[in-house]
Amino acid sequence: MPLTMLIWPLPALLTWALAWAVFVGLRAAGLGAVAAFVLALLVSGAPAWTGRTPWRRAFMLGGFPLSLLVTGAAGALPGWVWLVPLALLLALYPLNTWRDAPLFPTPALALKGLALKAPLPAGAHVVDAGCGLGAGLKALHGEYPQARILGLEWSWPLTALCALRCRFAKVRRADIWAADWSGYDLVYLFQRPESMSRAMDKAARELRSGSWLVSLEFEAVGWAHRARLQNVDGKPVWLYQAPFQRR
Known part of the structure; x- marks a missing residue:
């Protein structure tokens, strides 16, 4: 079932769980903290961008890094790495498109006929x-x-x-x-x-x-x-x- 069909906040919780699973799995496999953090953000970026409103997308994308801070798991990360979520957001939604519509997918049956x-x-x-x-x-x-x-x-x-x-x-x-x-x-x-x-x-x-x-x-x-x-x-x-x- 697509995330957009789930009752809020289930899409956010599932996106955060995905990011944490990727991060923990990569760390267990021996990958460095910075690389694991960046890859977890990239993996969770796609489902996060399906949020129905800009605030929901920001919430879905930002939940994982914020939870790292709250739990103290971010201690091994250098300060500059916190620019990565902003860079990812700007890559997905460049400045010169801010006057255009955000990412709202066309409903499957909207164009029927x-x-x-x-x-x-x-x-x-x-x-x-x-x-x-x-x-x-x-x-x-x-x-x-x-x-x-x-x-x-x-x-x-x-x-x-x-x-x-x-x-x-x-x-x-x-x-x-x-x-x-x-x-x-x-x-x-x-x-x-x-x-x-x-x-x-x-x-x-x-x-x-x-x-x-x-x-x-x-x-x-x-x-x-x-x-x-x-x-x-x-x-x-x-x-x-x-x-x-x-x-």
């Missing part, structure tokens, strides 16, 4: 702008199995993990706002409400006639949508087709 509302020819180029760990890519691939699926992600650890999870897609590290959208037939994103205006302005400039912009949950206020899906409570899918029309 998208291909009926926004039909595309075989070989169409479909991109998930901000693909995270690939939940949206998998949903898009399920709807458009004959399309060329691409993912853009700025965080290099997430880019690497997503590429491993989604072998059917071409995943690359890129700034979604600097990338050229003109070659895509459909751009999918799961952003913040306040960034939807920026996304629509970019789509209006770059997407050719007939292409689609698809937004999970957040409507582009002031723009006329072509269709709307509602498969998951609280997660509507808004479909806009170029040339876009203001309301």
Whole structure:
């Protein structure tokens, strides 16, 4: 069962237990304290990043190092090693992405029926702008199995993990706002409400006639949508087709 399906705080407790198990196991195997600490953090970083909110992710990632301090087990660690959790957080969520949406995976059924509302020819180029760990890519691939699926992600650890999870897609590290959208037939994103205006302005400039912009949950206020899906409570899918029309 995915951690996101468990009742809070079970995901945090399991993440901390995993980190401690890795740390204790590596120390028992003779690995140094610093190396064991860093590897335990890296291993626990992936489940920690599935937390539903930024505070939960920080709580899940920070619980292990804080528990080391409380128990006194951190005595063998030099002071600089406490910068590692911060470095890991910045690697997963770089500074220039802080205005974008944090890592919220696309629910499995959220895009069901998208291909009926926004039909595309075989070989169409479909991109998930901000693909995270690939939940949206998998949903898009399920709807458009004959399309060329691409993912853009700025965080290099997430880019690497997503590429491993989604072998059917071409995943690359890129700034979604600097990338050229003109070659895509459909751009999918799961952003913040306040960034939807920026996304629509970019789509209006770059997407050719007939292409689609698809937004999970957040409507582009002031723009006329072509269709709307509602498969998951609280997660509507808004479909806009170029040339876009203001309301």
